[in-house]
Amino acid sequence: MTWEVQYRNGIYLPQIDWWLDAAKPKPRSFVSHAHFDHLAKHQEVVFSPGTARLMRARLPGRRIERVLPFGQTAPLTADGKTTITLYPAGHIFGSAQCLIEHPQYGRLLYTGDFKLRPGRAAEPCATPHADVLIMETTFGRPHYVLPPTETVLADIVDFCRASLADDATPVLFGYSLGKSQEVLLSLAAANLPVMLHAQAARMTAVYEELGLTFPPHQPFDPLYLAGHVVICPPQTGDSPFLRQIPRPRTAMITGWAIDSSAIYRHQTDAVFPLSDHADFPDLLRFVGLVQPQRVLTMHGFAADFARTLRERGIEAWALGQSNQLDLALPLETPPPPSSAPLYEPSLEPDLATRWSHFATTAEAVAATRQTAEKHALLHTYFASLPPGERSVAQRFFTVDKSTESLAGSRVIDATLMKAAVLEVTRRHDGDWRVARRRCRDAGEAAADLISAVADHLDTASATATPATLADIAACFDALSATRNPRSKIELLAGELPRVSPIGAKYLLRMLAGDLRIGLTPALLAAAIAGLESDGR
DSSP states (O other): OOOOOEESSSEEETTTTEEESOSSOOSEEEOOOOSGGGOOOOSEEEEOHHHHHHHHHHSOOOOEEEEOOTTOEEEOSTTSOOEEEEEEOSSSTTOEEEEEEETTTEEEEEOOSOOOSOOSSSOOOOOOOOSEEEEEOTTOSTTOOOOOHHHHHHHHHHHHHHHHHTTOEEEEEOOTTTHHHHHHHHTGGGTOOEEEOHHHHHHHHHHHHTTOOOOOOEEOOGGGOTTOEEEESOOOTTOTTGGGSSSEEEEEEOGGGGSTTHHHHHTOSEEEOOOSSOOHHHHHHHHHHHOOSEEEEESSSHHHHHHHHHHTTOEEEETTSOGGGGSOSSTTOOOOOTTSOTTOOOOOHHHHTBHHHHHHHHHHHHHOOOHHHHHHHHHHHHHHSOHHHHHHHHHHHTTTTTOGGGSHHHHOOHHHHHHHHHHHHTOOHHHHHHHHHHSSSHHHHHHHHHHHTGGGSOHHHHTSOOOBHHHHHHHHHHHHHOOOHHHHHHHHHHHGGGSOHHHHHHHHHHHHTOOOSOOOHHHHHHHHHHHHHTTO
């Protein structure tokens, strides 16, 4: 026997009835770290001491807390057969991997978010041996190779000094938990005076309670701003916070800075490639150190990295994605044989019918110009859907060509769409104008704003039930039925917290009447017709 792994808004291990980083409240879940996208109001949690303190600060409430120091093994289940050991993940302070052991199923290691490179504000990452490895693969393509950390930090210091020499205020963008503390510690040797945004200051104070020592810093105060470096969460160019700074010179600190488009996407004066996630070489090195028999990948470029591992002779599958897309064309290539592992990922009905699945498929279709690849993507997507949902998805995919009833003028206009996005993100007209200047359409602008505030959204929004195809269809019907502008805004604003940034992008594009993915009705019809020929 081996581990059965289900991927549905978190990792579920049905053999022991435990979740790993569940995004919705569950009876019991391991929590790897204290970023909001990994927190929910579970009844019982296992976490490290650092994560315990940070979670109490970010998500207070009553729960059974099982605080487990790193390296200490404890029973996980009532029968005592299953044990759990936490190891540092190197992502942020307190971030943990969990090694779960069972006499029949073997050793399963779940990384959560992790990085191998040493950081100043996180414990060094460990690499315990495991039979099955479930790993985060944010930077799972060969393109993502981060430069040496010391080189990047030297560039950041040079940027700050040059800005101050020009009587400008250097503003460094990094999330309030993790990145802000890493940057603050990294600036210590440069002796630069630092001010922290209120959210970053609050998290830094918790770090200090946990025993970390930081260089001198002050809370942000515009009256005494001259000569200081400001560290704050990501902001849009016209945000109220930045308007308090007379001459800001901004820099985004993110691993995505490797992409040539990053400086245009973030609309900052500079971007610096410093990340709290493992880059591509370290993802490979981590697998080599853990030496698993099988690997399950998740997040980011999961399918790409799984394919890379298979090319190197390691059995690997991408969770929540169709691994058949890795097989060579033609389309009639058979699926993996029945001897594949019992936990080979497949989309369950509730996952297959989610709007996020539609949106990621649309994004993949837009990303390729190859007709055969578009056909393969659509064929696999529709094959994953229950038959009763296929007509809904077909209606959505043909919005830009043949479904005039979904045109924006008949459902909701651009002004009301903008109002709904600003209401959900708590941004202003100026933020929308900045986003629209750097994005191709309203859908991309919505995704940009929602992504920028994702770490700070209301917890109720972060744990909202993900929208399904049926939910989106009902939303469209309701928008069509009402003539009251305020009601339209409330309807759309109520749906946006239930979709991801990419889901928001395609939701607004749908409402505008153009998906912009290069799909013709003939190609869509051919992909669906293929389902009939293979009996699905």
